[in-house]
Amino acid sequence: MLELSYTSGPAAAPLLGQTIGENLRRTVERHPDRDALIVRSQHYRASYRQLWEQIDTLARALLALGVAHGDRVGLWASNRYEWVLIQFATARIGAILVNINPSYRASELHYALDQSGVSVLLMARGFRTSDYRATLAQVRDALPQLRHALVIDDDWRDFLARADEVTSRTLFERESALQFDDPINIQYTSGTTGTPKGATLTHHNILNNGYFIGRTMGYTPQDRVCIPVPFYHCFGMVIGNLNCVSHGAAMVIPGDAFDPEATLRAVAEERCTSLYGVPTMFIDMLRHPLLDELDLGSLRTGVMAGATCPVRVMEQVRERMHMEQVTICYGMTETSPVSTQTAVDDPVEQRVATVGRVHPHLEIKIVDPERGCVMPIGQAGELCTRGYSVMRGYWNNPTATSEAIDAGHWMHTGDLAIMDRDGYISIVGRIKDMIIRGGENIYPREIEECLYQHPQVADVQVIGIPSERYGEEVMAWVRPKTGTIPQSGELEAFCRERLAGYKVPRHWKFVAEFPVTVTGKVQKFRMRELAMAELSAAG
Known part of the structure; x- marks a missing residue:
């Protein structure tokens, strides 16, 4: 009898049966004078007591504005202290926070605000070259449900003054009526395969996920966590903020968007014990000249997530950044987000080459994408997750929900994975990224890991492009190390010594950067579009 790729997580520590506001209140009672939030770009610092008082004021101001239980409140801004206050204030009054991507046009x-029915929008003046007020003006007339649009940089003080119109008793009564299974957050997926879908998450979803991420990393109130990843994404607001608050740790925010120097300085000067980032962020920090000048000795752990984590990068992060206990997290917005995570005491080979094992109170299985049957151990298939972390569904989109969550309440991730006999998971690609060349299945991750070993390769992404003869051919986009000029023939020979011939890239492209999302995720679909356009133009 073959062993099957199914496992469930430990359940020794109970789930938190609390709302986000209840959990924050308990942390404030235990650690009122500890640092809670530090936003260096705004020269902002608050203890847990001060954070609670400011959130309380904001929550009452929102009530004065007429925000009801279940109303959608949009938040369109990059990382700033007001973002965190709004995140917790909306949770305390039972409003549903709608995260708006700072780069939206x-x-x-219009799509996000209209589809979710946002009635109140809190927004920055802009981000980088974008003028938010001008952008909103283009679509405001087509948003009849939008009653208020407040610019944080201009209207904040007057808005907070409205808190005096609402008593603490009124806020207490609202909070007392909330349930931890209430939806509290809508996050829109990237929409790379169609219109974006609003993953709808509850207190129970995201509070517990943040809490168990921190438990896996051994967080205590003494931890200080550097969070350069965006708040509008689960990485920032769950793995970051909710993780810290549920353990009484400090949130340290370097700036409104990722900058390698600002992040390294924040770690050194605030004595951070943990650091977050997607692989491209860590690659940029490893390449920065300040890395070896600053004292990063306070670091012990952190999270690398959001994209496939190259083994070579993980090894350098452990060695050069003192993050011996760095963990890899895997998941998706629809699962709050983390489903698997490496442990700080896992064997080194598992911590650098896998995405760990299933999280507490969750189940995972790997299935044949076509037939749905559970695959034998060691064979690739689609990874599925079930448990408390799975979203309520896509907002007002039952068709998309039923396509993603099956009758057994398994969330189908679209990721191709392999499980070993100890339950460790390796991600080998996306179902849509898998390359089928002449009937052979090719997983880009294997080729990328091979090329990372070449001394002239800083970063690499492998995609499939159309081929008349084979259906698809392999193409590698390479970002060379500074000062090197690798040749495609040399890299091809390097691959042929280590890979089967059908896996060796036929096409090569050398680039300074890859097309990425605002969170740093590489957009392989965009790479395919660009490659196909160039090949077509070349005849």
């Missing part, structure tokens, strides 16, 4: 903004 007018059509994307």
Whole structure:
């Protein structure tokens, strides 16, 4: 009898049966004078007591504005202290926070606000070259449900003054009526395969996920966590903020968006014990000249997530950044987000080459994408997750929900994975990224890991592009190390010594950067579009 790729997580520590506001209140009672939030770009610092008082004021101001239980409140801004206050204030009054991507243009903004029915929008003046007020003006007339649009940089003080119109008793009564299974957050997926879908998450979903991420990393109130990843994404607001608050740790925010120097300085000067980032962020920090000048000795752990984590990068992060206990997290927005995570005491080979094992109170299985049957141990298939972390569904989109969550309440991730006999998971690609060349299945991750070993390769992404003869051919986009000029023939020979011939890239492209999302995720679909356009133009 073959062993099957199914496992469930430990359940020794109970789930938190609390709302986000209840959990924050308990942390404030235990650690009122400890640092809670530090936003260096705004020169902002608050203890847990001060954070609670500011959130209380904001929550009452929102009530004065007429925000009811279940109303959608949009938040369109990059990382700033007000973002954190709004995150917790909306949770305390039972409003549903709708995260708006800071890079959205007018059509994307209209879609998110209209589809979710946002009635109150809190927004920055802009981000980088974008003028949010001008962008909103283009679509405001087509948003009849939008009653208020407040600019944080201009209206904040007057808005907070409205808190005096609402008593603490009124806020207490609202909080007392909330349930931890209430939806509290809508996050829109990237929409790379169609219109974005709003993953709808509850207190129970995201509070517990943040809490168990921190338990896996051994967080205590003494930890200080550097969070350069965006708040509008689960990485920032769950793995970051909710993780810290549920353990009484400090949130340290370097700036409104990722900058390698600002992040390294924040770690050194605030004596951070943990650091977060997607692989491209860690690659940029490893390449920065300040890395070896600053004292990063306070670091012990952190999270690398959001994209496939190259083994070579993980090894350098452990060695050069003192993050011996760095963990890899795997998941998706629809699962709050983390489903698997490496442990700080896992064998080194498992911590650098896998995404760990299933999280507490969750189940995972790997299935044949076509037939749905559970695959034998060691064979690739689609990874599915079930448990408390699975979203309520896509907002007002039952068709998309039923396509993603099956009758057994398994969330189908679209990721190709392999489980070993000890339950460790390796991600080998996306179902849509898998390359089928002449009937052979090729997993880009294997080729990427091979090329990372070449001394002239800083970063690499492998995609499949159309081929008349084979259906698809392998193409590698390579970002060379500074000062090197690798040749495609040399890299091809390097691969042929280590890979079967059909896996060796036929096409090569050398680039300074890859197309990425605002969170740093590489957009392979965009790479395919660009490659196909170039090949077509070349005849």
